[in-house]
Amino acid sequence: MSVPVSERPARLTRAAFRHIRPIATRWMDNDAYGHVNNVHYYSYFDTAVAGWLIERGGLKIDESPVIGLVVETGCTYFESVAFPDALEAGIVVAHLGRSSVRYRIGIFRAEAEQAAAQGHFVHVYVDRATQRPVEIPGELRAALSELA
Template identity: 45%
Template structure:
């Protein structure tokens, strides 16, 4: 580590993969992927994996994950028209929350162009009018994420 910062992630740091396309509208005036687009990719990688791995519409579960924190570290430019590979790993699987890491890669290199950190906190979805009390992760979600979590 240099200066206390974690090292730049590599493809080996992630367990599950998906690919996304970049669009002309995704880049800013400098031809870099717009910052907001990184967060869309991070959100999509997490929620698409949850939907696929659980085999259910995660929006209808008794408890749903709401975003408590999201951030991104940038290492290299990402642009149009090349696709991006999104690697997903679970950093921490708690009782009522999960912390994900999403690596963003473009091209054949082994080092991430960016890495997102994304925290879901699970809240009661049975009565949205009554408020959103923090609750344990649903078993179907925990079972889907356990293989991605550190041992």
């Protein structure tokens, strides 16, 4: 029995995102094939979201009683990028729930209109001490709403 291949998502443009922020490639990002290895795209996603949350969402990594844990992530690749390419990450909130948020993220070459790669990243917000899901705090929810 064969398993059907999932449909490839449409390639997104910058217009699909509410916020664009720079992402620096590093020499170590390149693999033996001369392009950024797939694992680094997940790091770019994490860096883009964490940077935005610190700047706009009031996240204090050392002190916040509520933290976001990554529970799901995925990526579709359309074209290779490589160090020393200047990249930018587009971020939009695709779904804002009671205790979770799903981000859609695009990785663009600087000035490129279409994403070189795109994917999603899901945070579930938990109490730092108990690690149990909690409602997204009001200040953070308001900031995330700006990305929706």
